Amino acid sequence: xxxxxxxxxxxxxxxxxxxxIQVEIHSVNRKTLDxxxxxxxxxxxxxxxxxxxxxxxxxxxxxxxxxxxELAKDSSDxxxxxxxAMALTLxxxxxxxxxxxxxxxxxxxxxxxxxxxxxxxxxxxxxEELKESLHKAFNVALADISAMRLQEGAALADDLRERIAELxxxxxxxxxxxxxxxxxYRNALLERLKQLELELDVSDExxxxxVAIYADRSDISEETTRLSSHxxxxxxxxxxxxxxxxxxxxxxxxxxxxxxxTGSKSNDxxxxxxxxxxxxxxxxxxxxxxxxx
Numbered sequence: 606x607x608x609x610x611x612x613x614x615x616x617x618x619x620x621x622x623x624x625x626i627q628v629e630i631h632s633v634n635r636k637t638l639d640x641x642x643x644x645x646x647x648x649x650x651x652x653x654x655x656x657x658x659x660x661x662x663x664x665x666x667x668x669x670x671x672x673x674x675e676l677a678k679d680s681s682d683x684x685x686x687x688x689x690a691m692a693l694t695l696x697x698x699x700x701x702x703x704x705x706x707x708x709x710x711x712x713x714x715x716x717x718x719x720x721x722x723x724x725x726x727x728x729x730x731x732x733e734e735l736k737e738s739l740h741k742a743f744n745v746a747l748a749d750i751s752a753m754r755l756q757e758g759a760a761l762a763d764d765l766r767e768r769i770a771e772l773x774x775x776x777x778x779x780x781x782x783x784x785x786x787x788x789x790y791r792n793a794l795l796e797r798l799k800q801l802e803l804e805l806d807v808s809d810e811x812x813x814x815x816v817a818i819y820a821d822r823s824d825i826s827e828e829t830t831r832l833s834s835h836x837x838x839x840x841x842x843x844x845x846x847x848x849x850x851x852x853x854x855x856x857x858x859x860x861x862x863x864x865x866x867t868g869s870k871s872n873d874x875x876x877x878x879x880x881x882x883x884x885x886x887x888x889x890x891x892x893x894x895x896x897x898x
Contacts, residue, residue, distance in 0.1 A: 606843060607898040608757035609634040609666035609850070613750025617742040622730040626739050627673040628746040632754070634896045635667040644672040647729055658743045662751060664848040664898050672739070674729060691719050754898075761893055762843045768890050769836050772860075775883045776836070779867060780829045782875050825876075828867045835860050850897035857891045 612631040619626060640663070642655050655670065695711060702709030839856050842849040861884065868880035 606758040606762050606845070606849065607751075607754045608761055609754070609896050609898050610757060611750040611754035613746040613748070613753065615742045615745035615749060617738045617745075619730070619735060619738045622734055623676065624730060624735070625675050626735065626742045627671075627675065628739070628742040629671045629673075630668065630746045630750045632663065632666045632668045632750065635665060638663055638665045638668070640668045640670065642670045642672070644670075645674055645729060648672070648732060651732065655743070658740060659747070662747055665850070666898060674735070691716075694719060758897065761897060765843060765890060765893055766840065768886060768893075769839055771886055772883055772890075773833070773836055775879050775886070776829055776832045779825070779876050779879045779883075782873055782879070783825050783829070783871065825867045825870050828863045828870070832860060832863050832867075835863070848898045850894060853894045853897060854891070857887060857894055860887055 610633055612629075614627070614629045616625055616627045618624075640656060640659065642652055644651070644655070655672075659668070659670070698711075699709045835856055839853060839860075842853050842856070864880050864884050864887065868877055871877065871880075
């Protein structure tokens with residue numbers, strides 16, 4: 606099981622081109638799949654290739670991919686400086702400094718950093734020259750984020766197993782209380798009749814009919830059986846290799862519906878309390894499920 610939240614990073618030095626390629630991929634939860642790719646503008650026509658490299662690594666979620674190409678630190682290649690852009694930037698910095706009331710004296714370190722940041726885009730090596738190294742960086746970043754998503758997914762699965770076990774305890778308590786609810790209603794009915802000084806035999810047809818109607822109306826055996834089945838399905842999804850987030854989300858809705866029906870059918874105070882506790886516990890499960898692919 607995979608979490609939709611993860612982060613992966615990789616960097617590859619391309620010695621022959623004197624550059625370093627950095628790829629960062631991070632993902633967050635989202636109902637549908639939304640992939641956003643940020644790359645040097647010279648590669649704006651290669652989004653389809655990037656998407657192909659991502660492949661089926663993500664089924665849903667918001668995925669942000671950032672690709673950077675920088676001059677390698679140990680590169681001896683000279684910078685292809687865009688002097689016009691550098692001059693404009695320096696003028697802007699100087700104007701800003703004067704507006705703030707302090708001196709602006711560029712030093713060699715600032716000039717070098719500025720040259721790196723606004724260097725001529727034409728200095729970027731060709732796509733064909735970097736494609737293989739970029740693909741390698743992509744694969745490493747994907748492996749990195751996949752490992753993180755798998756690790757977090759395993760932690761989520763362990764937590765959800767514990768929470769489903771808590772719901773099963775509540776279901777059994779509801780079942781136990783429901784088994785004696787008809788008898789308690791019968792005794793309460795007879796006690797009320799006695800208080801009203803209405804002497805009716807326990808085998809009186811009217812008493813039996815009232816008790817039978819109550820028993821039929823308050824029978825929650827189907828609901829508790831379906832709850833048990835839903836819990837088993839949910840646990841099965843936690844061990845599945847495929848993406849089951851949507852299925853678990855749907856199953857949570859079904860579990861909530863069964864709890865609602867159980868609460869509306871029963872007049873037992875203890876069952877009502879257990880239903881409320883179960884719905885609260887289910888809400889915490891639903892919050893966790895929103896982060897599962």
